[in-house]
Structures are given as structure tokens and as C-alpha cells.
Amino acid sequence: MATALPLVRVDGAACATPADAIALSPADAEPIARIFKALGDPTRVRLMSLIASSEGGEACICDLTAPVGLAQPTVSHHMRLLVEAGLASREQRGRWAYYRVEPAALARAAGFLRA
Amino acid sequence: MATALPLVRVDGAACATPADAIALSPADAEPIARIFKALGDPTRVRLMSLIASSEGGEACICDLTAPVGLAQPTVSHHMRLLVEAGLASREQRGRWAYYRVEPAALARAAGFLRA
Numbered sequence: 001m002a003t004a005l006p007l008v009r010v011d012g013a014a015c016a017t018p019a020d021a022i023a024l025s026p027a028d029a030e031p032i033a034r035i036f037k038a039l040g041d042p043t044r045v046r047l048m049s050l051i052a053s054s055e056g057g058e059a060c061i062c063d064l065t066a067p068v069g070l071a072q073p074t075v076s077h078h079m080r081l082l083v084e085a086g087l088a089s090r091e092q093r094g095r096w097a098y099y100r101v102e103p104a105a106l107a108r109a110a111g112f113l114r115a
Numbered sequence: 116m117a118t119a120l121p122l123v124r125v126d127g128a129a130c131a132t133p134a135d136a137i138a139l140s141p142a143d144a145e146p147i148a149r150i151f152k153a154l155g156d157p158t159r160v161r162l163m164s165l166i167a168s169s170e171g172g173e174a175c176i177c178d179l180t181a182p183v184g185l186a187q188p189t190v191s192h193h194m195r196l197l198v199e200a201g202l203a204s205r206e207q208r209g210r211w212a213y214y215r216v217e218p219a220a221l222a223r224a225a226g227f228l229r230a
Binding site: 021026029032033036037038039040042043044045046049075084087104106107109110112114 | 141144145147148152153154156157160222224225
């Protein structure tokens, strides 16, 4: 499970002054930004929604192309970016690739947004 | 308050099949993707964290440059992108701009990530 990185630092919130406020380190910010960057595209937002709403939380690449109106190589490209960011997992079964949403990456991103 | 757009469509989750699964419309996905895109950069992730952890939830541009180690024009550029995405608000007071985090945009993004 990913470590939650709350937007508000609980440990210093009560006594922080502007000069004291501490940003996340670059090392902590990098993986969070990578997840958000992967989600920063309308097609990828739609693909994530589509996979999460599919039966069993899993979708074949063959069922993803029509709903987003794009050719399979383009959808595969978007899915590769989501997999690389840890937001989805991919399993090859015979001719087709099947994708699932990865809850840990979603939780990490949601943890950052928690006010 | 922004409308939550859950990753899993509650209305169709019980009976969805891969062929029936419906992605968010482009119109619904666009504003969500815009928020994630603005957060898809380590410096902007750090600036959001820094502002949220500042006293009173507000930070002067003059206090944001040193923690992220960037010149003021560069920080202003990043802050403009966050303001344009609705993630932060800006108020000019005399010489300095002051920024706040906008909870509605955070809630909208978090709503999408809710599994």
C-alpha cells in the first residue's frame, strides 16, 4: 500500500507560519506528479472510468476502442502510459490484453488531495 | 461545489458488461483531466502542499520561491496554471500576490478517484 501524502501536513499544521511551511521533497512529489500527469488527458480519464465500470473491474482492449472512438494502437498507447504510472495493470491472454484499475495508485493520489 | 464524478458509475455498476460499460463523456472528462494535468508536475505538487500547509491556508508568492528553489517568474507561471485549473485562487495585495488552495477543485478530483 502506498504511503498517504496528505496535502496538509498534519504534524505541522497547527504551528506553521509561511516561512516555516515545508513543501513535499522532490523525491516525494515526483511519484505523485507522475500519477496526476497520466490522468491529465481526457481520453485516459475516460479509459479509467470505462475499465472501472466494466464487469469484474476488468476490460479487454477489444472493448475499449469503440466507446472512446479511437483506433487500437492509440488506445494501447494511452493504456501503456496508465500502466507505467501504476494506475492500471495489464494481462495478456491469447490475442488480447486485459486491463484492471490499480487501487493503490488511486489511493495514493486521493491521499494527496485529502484536505 | 463541484459535482462528484465517481470512477465507478454507481447507476450501471451492477449490470455493466464490458460491451455495456460507458465511459465518461468527453464533456465530463475534460474538466477532470484539466485538474489532473495541472497537478502533473512535481513543482506544482510541492507548491500546492506548501500553500495548504501555510498559516491560514494562504501563502505569499514571496514565501514560495525559496522552498522550491525557483525564481519568482517561474513560480508565478506554475501558480498561473494552478489558478487556471481552479486549484488555487489569487489575490493581489499591494506588491505581492497571495494564493489559497481551492477545496472544490480538490474535491472534484478526489471524487473521480473514489473507487
